[in-house]
Amino acid sequence: MPLSTATTAWPRALAREAELAALAAGHAQRFPWYRELLLRRGVLGSGDLSGLPVIGTGLLGAHYYTAQHPQMPDASAYHTSGTSGGQRKRILYSPADDDAYVAHRRLLFGEFTRSVPRGSVAVADLGTGHAAASARRVFLELGFTAYDIDFTRPVDEHIDKLNASRPDVFFTMPMILDKLLQARPGLDIRPRKIMVVGDVAPLAWRAHIAARFGLRTEDVLDVFGSIEVGAIAHSCAETGLYHFHDHIVPEVVPPEKLAHLTEDDRVPSRQEGSGALLLTSLARRYFPAVRYMTGDAVTGLHRIRHDGREVFAFERIDGRLAGxxxxxxxxxxxxxxxxxxxxxxxxxxxxxxxxxxxxxxxxxxxxxxxxxxxxxxxxxxxxxxxxxxxxxxxxxxxxxxxxxxxxxxxxxxxxxxxxxx
The missing domain is CATH 3.30.300 (GMP Synthetase; Chain A, domain 3)
Structure with a gap:
């Protein structure tokens, strides 16, 4: 497939700016605190990323994670670890958010598993959160016989269930897979495709896992996502890079720019280079994912042409910066x-x-x-x-x-x- 660094401006720049303006306006309607932030900056109705505020843990802790949202009665709530106030973070999904997430995963996993006959067994062995809750639906909609494993069960039960179901497609976390491979009695499965999410899974790790199961390295897919944003990016065997999903607008910022960020600070948009990752999702509704500070550091963000289209890509996830x-x-x-x-x-x-x-x-x-x-x-x-x-x-x-x-x-x-x- 053709691969080259993009040298022209983003071909949909004006349309993308209109999308961003509409997105920010929608969040301003759903979240009064975000509307006040835009009004104070004088950017309500703007689609210029540089003018829009960065959304970090301070704002979310004060206004979102533990706040009541009566204007969203149809929301599904997912919880993760605590805020600085000791309460667990609550992240909301609308039915449309759920549908969009499943569609992104279905498109990616469908292409990745296209050589596996439909009706084959797919198993998800994940932790908690939205990815775990949605995995079985994704596999069922792809036509697989789908199972998931309750993460609260002891590790030997995971081994027993996997050895009994013998999945052709296996979706798990790197840390869980490492633990399963160390367990005795041993894991005895022969998956044809493996997808992992939740921890950094560098190329050397994926190659080791592939060799352990007699697969090619390209048969192990690293999926990058977060409960706040949803589906974000994935490893690409052809380019050796991570590709962002189309609904994501990524930016990188020098970490020192975010170290003492206040609500009124303006952070210039930079869509090439390395640094702290900011993400905007054009598909997310019940989370204000506009210039959201993920806490991840990435290397080599740039735009490429791949398979006849422009995509954002990056070289690797370096790890967590904060949070x-x-x-x-x-x-x-x-x-x-x-x-x-x-x-x-x-x-x-x-x-x-x-x-x-x-x-x-x-x-x-x-x-x-x-x-x-x-x-x-x-x-x-x-x-x-x-x-x-x-x-x-x-x-x-x-x-x-x-x-x-x-x-x-x-x-x-x-x-x-x-x-x-």
Missing amino acids: DLKHGERVSNHDLAQVMAENFPGRPFEASDEDGLIISVVADRVGDDQIAAVRAAVDRLAPDVAQMIASGLVGPVRVKAVPLDALRSGHAKRRLDLKEG
Whole structure:
């Protein structure tokens, strides 16, 4: 397929600006706080990305995640880990949002599994949230015999169900798949296609998984999504890049531009380069996904021509910049800082989700009672993570003592969230 860096302006620039203006106006009607923000900036009715506000965790925590939304009586609610106020985040989907998400996944998965006969078995083994709730519907609409596995069940039950159903198509999370492959008695399945979502799955990992199952690397698809935005992007074997879905307008911003962002700060739009990722979804209605700050860092955002059309693409996801980590499900950075302050007061630490959740704390030793206290606190503050640990799908939180010069960050209390490699 032809591949080249796009050198001309976006061919639908004027139409896209009108779409963005209509999108922002719709969110202003649904969310009064967003309307006030646009009015204060004087950009109500504008489709210029540079003028529209960046939507970060501060605004969402104050106005969306725990707020009541009586104007959306038909909404479905999905919950994830806590906000700084201790309440769980609630993300709303309209019926149209659900339909759009399923359509995006159906299009992608349908193309990816086109060599697998319809009627074959497809199994989803995911955590919680919208992807897990929607997976079976996607597979059924594609014509597969579809099953999903309850993430609350112990890992040996996952193995038994998978070995019994022997899926031709398997949709799971990298961390869960790693755990399943380590379990005994062993996983004995021969899927023809594997899709993963929820954790960074670099090319080397996908190649290893493909070899483990006797597949080609291109038979393992890495899917990038979030409960806030929905379907975002996916790996492309032909180009070696990640391609954004058509409803996504991505931007990158230098991370330092977002470090002390206020509601009134204006952040120029940049649709090429590397940095912190901002996303706008033209399909999302019950979440204000306009210049939404995802907390992810990406490398190499640019526009390409592929298969006769222009698409946004990027090279890789470098990891998390702020907000939360992943240990099967999300762990709030705020919650983690609180846990460490209670159990290791004044001690510098870092946290990484590089190989499960590992907390490195500056200390001569870490006692068993301290580890137990940290784990109990994480269980309390992130119940979905606690359930996945109890089920054996992810390992327990690890805490290790390190000398000060072993910390990778330049600031004593900075938490390092990036997966390296």
